[in-house]
Amino acid sequence: MLGFAGVALVVADGLSGDLALWTAYLACIASLAGIALGTLYQKRFCGSFDLRTGNAVQFLAAAAVTVPLAWLLEGFVVTWAADFVGALAWAVLVLSIGAISLLYWMLRRGAATAVSALFFMVPPVTALMSWAIFGEVFGLEELAGMVLAVTGVALAQARPRSRAGLGRGGAGRGGSTR
Template identity: 45%
Template sequence: MENQHSQAWLRAMPVVFVLIWSTGFIVARYGMPNSPPFTFLLWRYIFSILCFVLWVKWARVPWPQGRVQWLHLAVTGVLMHAGYLGGVWAAVKVGMGAGLTALIVGLQPVLTAIWLSARGGHVSRRQWQGLALGFVGLAMVVSRKLDGGIEVTPWSLTMIIMALVSITTGTLHQKRFVKPCDVRTANAVQLMAAYVVTLPIALMETEPALWNAEMTWALAWSVLALTLGGSSLFYILIQRGAAAAVTSLMYLVPPTTAVMAWVLFNEPITLVTLAGIAVTAVGVSLVVRPPKITA
């Protein structure tokens, strides 16, 4: 019975991850107007580190062994937290539309597959078709937000490209170099590295943070759900699965966010959006579906 529960949880992990990760844009809508991006992220890292350290102490789990392991975890933390989150939040803060942001970051599965192919990794024809189909669906989902009002500046474009490169490189680095270890201690080390990099940038921001109800709610959800939940699940999925299959789940985030925005903020969903959601789901299924075993 216990084994059945474990298998059921493993199958549910991708779904839970997509649902949690999709709330990131919802949180940004609440938190962004009340704080400069790197200040918000700095507080997110501080409270997340505190939660993980207390969790580690309570559970008495061992910390990663060896300086090399700590170094690799620090590199992934800088890339996947400071680089990715900092780039996305900074781009949105200076006016880049959420649709364009999601579309550019949505290139991650394609970049991952290209890198794997260049390194001799196996990406099947079916998976390439799924990646292409997923990106087409993603473009359909965010197309209603790709209008002439989007402000694209050299700074915002640099930030969002930094986010794309950071999350892609961080995922590949973790899959290749980080040895299996407890997800709580691994996340704590990653967040400590992200904090060190983010601190000097946050100190240069002149806009004060407004500690109102929206800011508090956004920060609490960012720590408890997105970092302790979403980042931990992403870490586990990378350790357990193929990089191309895991990153293809990112295609499902914008469609899920669109549904959440419709429910929470009454943002309209068009027929093109619904069609895009369906196309994206088919594309991801082609990537993550295990190959047929022939006799």
């Protein structure tokens, strides 16, 4: 809940009454819910698979949805420019291949809930990148949101201490304090 409250504070300033903007917000919320549920499903039922195969399946499924929409709505018109090529390279190499491979790798080695909690870091990190790259200014509300989101993620990432280590002497797990 802290992560969600933090994200709400970070993005609250940009909210408006525009229906198209709210549709975009709802799409983002739906995609966050989808990736969180997909992460939990994958951790439970698809624990070990080849990362290249997993990426290929995901990208083919995404292409099956987006290619017909791109054809219908935009006609595949591309204006090649340096900015576009840079953004495309970032989206393909870092965000798609890199981030999804990292997600799969983290799922294999950690709890799905801890991995899912990291999604709440996206708005604060994006806000910081926007500040560093574009000179975006944000106020106390956004800073408070970042602190809440980071605190929520830190709590979700924290491993509970073993009760065995809390006995007399603090040796834990049957060890000796001598």
